[in-house]
Amino acid sequence: xxxxxxxxxxxxxxxxxxxxxxxxxxxxxxxxxxxxxxxxxxxxxxxxxxxxxxxxxxxxxxxxxxxxxxxxxxxxxxxxxxxxxxxxxxxxxxxxxxxxxxxxxxxxxxxxxxxxxxxxxxxxxxxxxxxxxxxxxxxxxxxxxxxxxxxxxxxxxxxxxxxxxxxxxxxxxxxxxxxxxxxxxxxxxxxxxxxxxxxxxxxxxxxxxxxxxxxxxxxxxxxxxxxxxxxxxxxxxxxxxxxxxxxxxxxxxxxxxxxxxxxxxxxxxxxxxxxxxxxxxxxxxxxxxxxxxxxxxxxxxxxxxxxxxxxxxxxxxxxxxxxxxxxxxxxxxxxxxxxxxxxxxxxxxxxxxxxxxxxxxxxxxxxxxxxxxxxxxxxxxxxxxxxxxxxxxxxxxxxxxxxxxxxxxxxxxxxxxxxxxxxxxxxxxxxxxxxxxxxxxxxxxxxxxxxxxxxxxxxxxxxxxxxxxxxxxxxxxxxxxxxxxxxxxxxxxxxxxxxxxxxxxxxxxxxxxxxxxxxxxxxxxxxxxx
Amino acid sequence: xxxxxxxxxxxxxxxxxxxxxxxxxxxxxxxxxxxxxxxxxxxxxxxxxxxxxxxxxxxxxxxxxxxxxxxxxxxxxxxxxxxxxxxxxxxxxxxxxxxxxxxxxxxxxxxxxxxxxxxxxxxxxxxxxxxxxxxxxxxxxxxxxxxxxxxxxxxxxxxxxxxxxxxxxxxxxxxxxxxxxxxxxxxxxxxxxxxxxxxxxxxxxxxxxxxxxxxxxxxxxxxxxxxxxxxxxxxxxxxxxxxxxxxxxxxxxxxxxxxxxxxxxxxxxxxxxxxxxxxxxxxxxxxxxxxxxxxxxxxxxxxxxxxxxxxxxxxxxxxxxxxxxxxxxxxxxxxxxxxxxxxxxxxxxxxx
Numbered sequence: 001x002x003x004x005x006x007x008x009x010x011x012x013x014x015x016x017x018x019x020x021x022x023x024x025x026x027x028x029x030x031x032x033x034x035x036x037x038x039x040x041x042x043x044x045x046x047x048x049x050x051x052x053x054x055x056x057x058x059x060x061x062x063x064x065x066x067x068x069x070x071x072x073x074x075x076x077x078x079x080x081x082x083x084x085x086x087x088x089x090x091x092x093x094x095x096x097x098x099x100x101x102x103x104x105x106x107x108x109x110x111x112x113x114x115x116x117x118x119x120x121x122x123x124x125x126x127x128x129x130x131x132x133x134x135x136x137x138x139x140x141x142x143x144x145x146x147x148x149x150x151x152x153x154x155x156x157x158x159x160x161x162x163x164x165x166x167x168x169x170x171x172x173x174x175x176x177x178x179x180x181x182x183x184x185x186x187x188x189x190x191x192x193x194x195x196x197x198x199x200x201x202x203x204x205x206x207x208x209x210x211x212x213x214x215x216x217x218x219x220x221x222x223x224x225x226x227x228x229x230x231x232x233x234x235x236x237x238x239x240x241x242x243x244x245x246x247x248x249x250x251x252x253x254x255x256x257x258x259x260x261x262x263x264x265x266x267x268x269x270x271x272x273x274x275x276x277x278x279x280x281x282x283x284x285x286x287x288x289x290x291x292x293x294x295x296x297x298x299x300x301x302x303x304x305x306x307x308x309x310x311x312x313x314x315x316x317x318x319x320x321x322x323x324x325x326x327x328x329x330x331x332x333x334x335x336x337x338x339x340x341x342x343x344x345x346x347x348x349x350x351x352x353x354x355x356x357x358x359x360x361x362x363x364x365x366x367x368x369x370x371x372x373x374x375x376x377x378x379x380x381x382x383x384x385x386x387x388x389x390x391x392x393x394x395x396x397x398x399x400x401x402x403x404x405x406x407x408x409x410x411x412x413x414x415x416x417x418x419x420x421x422x423x424x425x426x427x428x429x430x431x432x433x434x435x436x437x438x439x440x441x442x443x444x445x446x447x448x449x450x451x452x453x454x455x456x457x458x459x460x461x462x463x464x465x466x467x468x469x470x471x472x473x474x475x476x477x478x479x480x481x482x483x484x485x486x487x488x489x490x491x492x493x494x495x496x497x498x499x500x501x502x503x504x505x506x507x508x509x510x511x512x513x514x515x516x517x518x519x520x521x522x523x524x525x526x527x528x529x530x
Numbered sequence: 531x532x533x534x535x536x537x538x539x540x541x542x543x544x545x546x547x548x549x550x551x552x553x554x555x556x557x558x559x560x561x562x563x564x565x566x567x568x569x570x571x572x573x574x575x576x577x578x579x580x581x582x583x584x585x586x587x588x589x590x591x592x593x594x595x596x597x598x599x600x601x602x603x604x605x606x607x608x609x610x611x612x613x614x615x616x617x618x619x620x621x622x623x624x625x626x627x628x629x630x631x632x633x634x635x636x637x638x639x640x641x642x643x644x645x646x647x648x649x650x651x652x653x654x655x656x657x658x659x660x661x662x663x664x665x666x667x668x669x670x671x672x673x674x675x676x677x678x679x680x681x682x683x684x685x686x687x688x689x690x691x692x693x694x695x696x697x698x699x700x701x702x703x704x705x706x707x708x709x710x711x712x713x714x715x716x717x718x719x720x721x722x723x724x725x726x727x728x729x730x731x732x733x734x735x736x737x738x739x740x741x742x743x744x745x746x747x748x749x750x751x752x753x754x755x756x757x758x759x760x761x762x763x764x765x766x767x768x769x770x771x772x773x774x775x776x777x778x779x780x781x782x783x784x785x786x787x788x789x790x791x792x793x794x795x796x797x798x799x800x801x802x803x804x805x806x807x808x809x810x811x812x813x814x815x816x817x818x819x820x821x822x823x824x825x826x827x828x829x830x831x832x833x834x835x836x837x838x839x840x841x842x843x844x845x846x847x848x849x850x851x852x853x854x855x856x857x858x859x860x861x862x863x864x865x866x867x868x869x870x871x872x873x874x875x876x877x878x879x880x881x882x
Binding site: 027030041125211214217242243250253255401403407 | 578581584594595630631632641697705719722723831832834846847
């Protein structure tokens with residue numbers, strides 16, 4: 001009673017007040033952003049493997065090469081001006097750009113580039129596999145990656161891989177060039193300066209680090225000695241604001257230029273505000289259901305097929321994702337070489353029932369689904385539950401904290417897992433490697449890709465995926481991925497459903513903010529404010 | 531003469547001994563409390579079905595890295611052994627590294643606790659300054675409109691969810707009226723350009739003579755502090771009211787009135803003076819609970835305090851951080867309790 005009264009009173013007051021909006025303005029030369037950055041655990045490019053960490057590295061550390069965010073097939077040199085590949089396909093020679101200076105004032109040479117890559121292998125942190133998959137080890141890396149003169153860097157891979165494979169991998173964060181002199185001056189107990197670089201900066205890029213305060217803020221400053229085009233913004237101020245509603249208020253009030261984590265509710269509510277606009281980009285992450293092949297029902301091919309007809313793809317995209325996701329049914333997201341855009345599945349209960357009958361389960365079965373307890377995942381699971389039920393499948397949702405469900409999933413103790421997978425680097429192998437390869441299905445296997453987590457034993461498809469990384473002709477290589485995806489789409493225990501769309505809300509005077517296809521291709525360098 | 535001096539000396543000894551015994555008892559009970567706190571938190575941290583290695587290496591780490599980190603973290607050892615190692619380190623003042631922030635837990639706490647301390651202190655000051663008089667007035671005018679008003683306000687304070695009130699507060703006072711500043715401890719623009727000394731923004735800015743940033747920090751703390759103050763106000767006012775009602779029915783109050791003392795003096799000196807001891811407990815409890823940090827308030831106001839820190843650490847299985855935070859909160863509780871005990875002796879001579 002009282003509560004109701006207060007609610008209406010406060011709402012009444014706020015409606016009256018809505019007539020007199022007061023706005024602040026951010027400084028003209030600073031980009032101010034609210035962003036959930038509590039996932040940053042390190043600032044060392046050899047270790048960064050988190051979304052917002054990757055974005056930090058992309059804006060502060062130039063890499064050897066990069067790809068065009070509008071057309072990923074176009075790869076161009078950044079710190080490496082050009083490159084040649086030997087006839088046997090194993091030796092890559094990079095010409096390093098001359099006249100580049102680190103923010104410390106040191107000259108950037110091939111020695112720094114070689115050191116940076118060797119360091120990734122020697123430190124062996126989470127993203128090291130992106131480079132080590134080319135046969136580099138702590139023992140041989142000094143030999144295989146070396147500077148032959150001041151501006152020449154040579155890389156020798158163990159096999160003649162598809163050149164695009166290596167080049168795309170070098171566009172990842174592990175390809176960032178660090179300042180050898182500065183980093184080594186902070187070395188402790190042979191850690192290659194890792195302990196220091198985790199919270200500090202030594203590189204060259206459009207911006208440099210001013211200060212990182214974990215779970216609080218990240219402040220970047222313009223690099224005034226940058227070799228390339230200098231950014232218009234003198235500073236980038238990123239504040240960790242977890243609550244989406246708070247982000248919305250900050251944006252509408254004009255205290256920030258960009259709100260990065262608005263949810264569907266907030267996006268709907270700012271739609272009518274003429275002072276703000278939105279920027280959308282298809283991101284690499286895909287939403288999928290992983291069906292454990294250890295489950296006696298789910299391992300039947302017809303059941304796997306049937307479940308793909310029991311998801312209301314369009315309904316979920318429209319009512320739950322609401323512009324933050326689009327229907328996509330192949331393991332390579334749009335924006336990759338060789339993406340399959342076919343969408344053969346839609347909600348078709350009759351067909352699913354026929355398939356279940358074929359599998360000897362005309363009355364359905366009971367199964368559980370481990371579900372992260374965040375809003376979107378839970379809503380999606382709750383939308384899948386009734387469509388499964390229409391074919392007699394009783395789906396029990398087991399909610400859990402993110403780390404908890406993941407722990408269970410990694411231990412192969414689930415029936416169905418609903419999850420989201422983001423690629424690690426911009427080469428198609430990143431997702432083929434996890435969705436379509438399973439070299440060893442044993443419980444104690446060394447490599448544990450998603451196919452392994454779902455106990456899907458696929459020696460033949462593993463071979464096809466392996467062949468695709470050796471194909472040196474880019475077009476043929478793309479075709480191979482299309483073929484693998486077509487087969488995978490039909491037979492795999494993965495119900496791939498959606499591709500993420502990232503939405504940022506900006507003040508209307510902000511231009512030039514770039515959201516690329518991956519988390520480390522969001523750039524601030526071209527931002528201008530009117 | 532000599533006899534007297536002797537016996538006096540003997541009494542002194544006994545008093546000292548008793549005091550020493552009491553001190554030893556306090557130390558022992560504090561130590562046991564801490565040990566129990568540590569053990570329980572440690573065990574909870576180990577039985578939750580979350581893999582702490584995952585928190586350290588991320589979801590994509592290859593199996594060999596995973597195994598290596600698991601060994602580095604000592605998770606392959608038996609549980610008692612892990613606890614013994616941890617205890618040994620804590621006794622040396624080493625709370626370990628936080629996985630999430632890549633810094634020593636102690637450094638993290640030194641950073642996040644002042645944020646909570648500042649917010650809780652300002653909130654408590656407001657809560658006491660408004661809550662005690664409100665409670666007194668309600669008791670004096672029992673059953674009148676002022677009593678109803680105080681109870682009404684108190685009821686809302688109890689029943690309205692804080693995140694809702696926080697968001698509406700932001701909408702009205704920040705977004706619409708512009709009376710206060712938005713989420714965060716200071717404006718974005720000062721981020722990274724202002725170096726803390728104590729971590730208490732209001733103090734640091736004054737120490738460094740940054741008057742402009744001081745006003746800015748004040749504008750930022752105003753709303754969340756008032757919000758928290760509202761909740762402690764509700765509690766303090768209600769407790770003050772019932773304590774006062776009890777006192778006002780005592781005979782000495784009647785005597786005082788009969789003596790012709792002015793009503794003001796009867797209420798504020800005699801009655802309030804006598805409830806001050808239990809009132810201190812009430813305020814101390816409310817202060818201590820604010821010092822734990824309020825996760826929801828800290829989330830909405832992007833306030834990097836200890837509540838958010840511990841919750842975030844817990845969700846990410848960052849056990850060193852959770853344990854460190856728990857010990858600090860335990861210490862705060864014990865500290866505030868001892869402080870209120872100390873205040874008793876000041877307020878009530880009999881307690882000495």
